[in-house]
Amino acid sequence: MDRSNVERATVTESSVSLSFDREMSATDVERIQKSLGARTAFQVPPAVGAAYDRAHQTGFTKSCRPEVGALMAVLAAAVPAGGRVLELGTGVGVGLAWVMHGLRSRSDVNVVSVEIDEEKSKLVSGAGWPEQVSLIVGDAREILSGTGTFDLVFLDVPGRLKASLIEKAITCLRPAGQLLIDDMNRYWGKGVTSGKPVDRCDPHRLLGDPRMICSSLQFSSGMILGTRLGDSV
Ligand SMILES: C[S@@+](CC[C@H](N)C(=O)[O-])C[C@H]1O[C@@H](n2cnc3c(N)ncnc32)[C@H](O)[C@@H]1O
Structure with a gap:
């Protein structure tokens, strides 16, 4: 799977927040999710993806879903x-x-x-x-x-x-x-x-x-x- 246009992928144990530089189809999102081994995937806007990254990097687990x-x-x-x-x-x-x-x-x-x-x-x-x-x-x-x-x-x-x-x-x-x-x-x-x-x-x-x-x-x-x-x- 080509993931070159994924701007950010924040993976937690069971889910992944993905932000892209363009709108992606549900099938593509699902494929990337599987390739990253996550149970669920959410497509999020880039600025939101950056915030989830911040949470991930600082170990903060209480951000809203x-x-x-x-x-x-x-x-x-x-x-x-x-x-x-x-x-x-x-x-x-x-x-x-x-x-x-x-x-x-x-x-x-x-x-x-x-x-x-x-x-x-x-x-x-x-x-x-x-x-x-x-x-x-x-x-x-x-x-x-x-x-x-x-x-x-x-x-x-x-x-x-x-x-x-x-x-x-x-x-x-x-x-x-x-x-x-x-x-x-x-x-x-x-x-x-x-x-x-x-x-x-x-x-x-x-x-x-x-x-x-x-x-x-x-x-x-x-x-x-x-x-x-x-x-x-
Ligand atoms: C569930 S997290 C907030 C997540 C954030 N709203 C989001 O959507 O990503 C709860 C936050 O409330 C803060 N907090 C705890 N007690 C507080 C208080 N008395 N006043 C303001 N913030 C407080 C915590 O430090 C923590 O960062």
């Missing part, structure tokens, strides 16, 4: 003119790269990403982002009250911390703003290997919130996607 990131890109593309996007938990910038992929060349959307680990944030800032992107170092629990309101929030801090941020995340949503919470599949990750559900934030709290309309998306790492209802509802 390509299915989740692709959904973030879809939601980012729907952010209204002059809108704002917030990510809680930058990691090494994979989610952010997906958001920017969704925004394409739009410069009217302000994107804020918060990360508690200074080293990670520094690593991400070195990747070079357009000037409407702000990387904030700090604890999302403290920073959130002073960051204003948003049209799209990606809540992606670890485990139980999510539960403590749900209220603030809902409060900072603009009417019709959307909230995506990752890792809501309790059998994902450690849950797969142990066969026991992992103690994650309680999805029912969010699913039943009268200010929101939500859907539980139980594929990949599992997500809850919600839209903030207008105040008159």
